[in-house]
Amino acid sequence: MNPFGKITPLRSPIAINLAERHPASACDECGARHIGLCDALSDEELGFLFRAAQHMSIPPGKLLMEEGGPAQHYFNVNSGMVRLFKALPDGRRQIIGFAGPGHFIGLALTEVNVVSAEAMEPVQVCRFSRAGLSAMAADYPALERKLLDIAVHELALGQQQMLLLGRxxxxxxxxxxxxxxxxxxxxxxxxxxxxxxxxxxxxxxxxxxxxxxxxxxxxxxxxxxxxxxxxxxxxxxxxxxxxxxxxxxxxxxxxxx
Amino acid sequence: MNPFGKITPLRSPIAINLAERHPASACDECGARHIGLCDALSDEELGFLFRAAQHMSIPPGKLLMEEGGPAQHYFNVNSGMVRLFKALPDGRRQIIGFAGPGHFIGLALTEVNVVSAEAMEPVQVCRFSRAGLSAMAADYPALERKLLDIAVHELALGQQQMLLLGRxxxxxxxxxxxxxxxxxxxxxxxxxxxxxxxxxxxxxxxxxxxxxxxxxxxxxxxxxxxxxxxxxxxxxxxxxxxxxxxxxxxxxxxxxx
DNA sequence: CGTGACATTGACTAGTATCAACCAAAGTGG
DNA sequence: CCACTTTGGTTGATACTAGTCAATGTCACG
Structure with missing residues (x-):
């Protein structure tokens, strides 16, 4: 688990200039541009976000996050499908959900991950350092509001699933x-x-x-x-x-x- | 604890004036003052929030929210215990969680409630209109951030519960x-x-x-x-x-x- | 065409639900 | 103060759903 370059969170007006000089053209061609987190942001904001992201390809079976491991990153899925799950010591597994294009992964408060995330097929993601995205969220209310929306939506899905599993x-x-x-x-x-x-x-x-x-x-x-x-x-x-x-x-x- | 760092201070001077004219003295004696949502706010902010709240007593067995009914309010529990649940048409019931003093109820995006909330004993709550609290959240980043914290925490609890129920x-x-x-x-x-x-x-x-x-x-x-x-x-x-x-x-x- | 991974089907078992009896504590009314 | 009832909890016998173990089937791929 190597956090490559530290992402320096940019927040001054200069940041916006930088973003303008580096339009997130890559996002335009991304299947996730108009869904989920990215859809909540303007082109400018997205350019900024893009610069904070590491674009990565993950092979099938590889873990993006491991339950119990240090919680260092957030991910936004661009293509492919990811399964989120928790496991018991004896190997029993409960899949919590599936994350496809546009889905945001990694919302958590704790220092360690409470779920694992595993690529089910070749997956492309944008990865953000926790600190970096947190800093951005402080400056961009739209981002934070979108994260709240996402969390609340997941909450409702989870409640539905509890009914299913329990009854x-x-x-x-x-x-x-x-x-x-x-x-x-x-x-x-x-x-x-x-x-x-x-x-x-x-x-x-x-x-x-x-x-x-x-x-x-x-x-x-x-x-x-x-x-x-x-x-x-x-x-x-x-x-x-x-x-x-x-x-x-x-x-x-x-x-x- | 807070993933999104610093608490941004108040920005509207008008709000401060309003708060000063109506100090939330009632909150000082509330068992929930220093937990949950309220704990995230300064005395001034809380005063403002208090003015937006209806303080209510709920008898045991009474529903605060009904699954499928219009989602009009948020609640913050001050005393007593509330059960949150979903039910199937034939009466099977799955309790989603229990909300005690300091717990916030009603996070949802949809127009209708997805869970019911019922007082298990005499309960005291602060009730907020959805629109009112949303408007406040737009002005008070600390409030919105706290809501995100709450949602994310509930999410983690829900995931734990899914493992329990499923496996x-x-x-x-x-x-x-x-x-x-x-x-x-x-x-x-x-x-x-x-x-x-x-x-x-x-x-x-x-x-x-x-x-x-x-x-x-x-x-x-x-x-x-x-x-x-x-x-x-x-x-x-x-x-x-x-x-x-x-x-x-x-x-x-x-x-x- | 064989091989291996994944899926279906069958026989049997185990864990939990169901149904029913019994029990204990807390009112209630004479 | 004490039957009587009510409510909620425990315990036991039995039924049934879903799990386990094993055999068979299907498809993709070298």
Whole structure:
């Protein structure tokens, strides 16, 4: 874990000049420019932020952060998918969430990370030193406000997941997941259902799914099989699922009768 | 503790005048003055905040917020205990957390509440309109920063709870809970164990415990009985538990071998 | 075409829920 | 002051969901 160059936080008017002299043209071509954190910033602000970032490529399986290790950086995902998880000493694992393009990783107060973050595929990120971004946040209210938004949104997702993990059956969990993933893939209005026959791309292995839903891979497989048998979904490829009847799926997910 | 460094002082002279004309003397006697949100503010800032608050008493069982209802207010708990929960249509309930004195309730982005909040005993709160507090946050960076701190802290707690709900056994959940509650009752250093024979006051019914841990009351009862039989705890009164061997309890909680 | 990784399916088991009886403490009213 | 009720908690017997272990299937890739 080598923190390469220390990022010197720039805050004077000079900083803005520097930013102007170095427009963040790279950001224009970044898939994450208009989502998440970056979307909250003007071109100028973004230029500044860009200069504070280290652009990095991470190979699959590599950890961006390790639970228990020193919390030194924040990350913003530009491409690829990252899994966030916690583990018990005996190896049991709970996946906390998945971070795709535009997602911000590393919000924490403690000196050590409370979760691990691992690249699931080749991933590109912008990395920020904690101190550097904190300093920026002090000068750019929009940045801090966006971080609050992000944190609050994650909070709501987490609460939803607690309900799922604490009180839903395997079948309900699976149906809930499919719907929430569809929502994530193409947002269709607040709480709206995906359209019938929506195609779902699942870049997750069954093991990830299981560790996310608090189940075993066998139970996930059986649950999906059950939904397939009932004609609610169709599994075309292993990582491609068609939601034949989203409405019915929603009823399974919430145990509505 | 604060990831975003320094606290920026007040910027609006008008605010100071208002605060001076209405000193928040009531806050001085409030049990929550030096914890949570209020602790982040100076006397002057607090005076201003106080003027924006409605001080309210809530009887046991009454809802402060209802899941699915319009999100109109934030609350800061001054005394008493509040449970936050989500429910499924068939009545299954998952308690998301407990809010005691100094805890801030209602962080959300959506127009409707995503959780319900219910007084477990007579509760006193300061209530803020959403718009009012948002406006204040724009003027008082310290306030917004504190909200971010709160959100991030809740996030970490939620992640811990996801691990518990998704991957721990009934016994592990129960042991984990006892330790985390002890920590909450008298913080003893980051991650430190409570001292042996620490007395725990549990203002929760078994049903609350069960809904918080994703178990049934019978299983909670059996788990506590198991810990008692093994000499790790002693149940003196129904709402009073002595942690005889916190170290052993921690081993049970994390399944260390 | 073989190999290995990942997924599905089946048989069996274990842990927790469910259902029901019993118990204890705290009112309540005669 | 003492039955009586109520409420919340514990304990026991049984059922059922999901986990475990093992065999089989599928697909990508060299």
């Amino acid at each position: 839903k059956t395997a079948l309900e969990r699976t149906a809930s997941f499919l719907l929430s993933w569809a929502q994530r893939q193409e947002p269709c209005g607040d709480g709206g259902l995906p359209r019938p026959n929506a195609k779902l791309i699942l870049p997750l292995a069954r093991a990830d799914l299981a560790d996310y839903l608090g189940l075993t891979i066998e139970t996930v497989s059986r649950s999906l099989g059950h939904l397939k048998k009932d004609g609610l979904i169709e599994i075309t490829k292993i990582h491609e699922i068609i939601l034949l009847r989203p409405k019915a799926l929603a009823e399974v997910a919430e145990a509505a009768d | 721990k056994t009934a016994l592990e959940r129960t042991a984990s809970f006892l330790l985390s509650w002890a920590q909450r009752q008298e913080p003893c250093g980051d991650g430190g164990l409570p001292r042996p024979n620490a007395k725990l006051i549990l203002p929760l019914a078994r049903a609350d415990l069960a809904d918080y841990l994703g178990l049934t009351i019978e299983t909670v009862s059996r788990s506590l009985g198991h810990l008692k039989k093994d000499g790790l705890i002693e149940i003196t009164k129904i709402h009073e538990i002595i942690l005889l061997r916190p170290k052993a309890l921690a081993e049970v909680a994390e399944a260390a071998d």
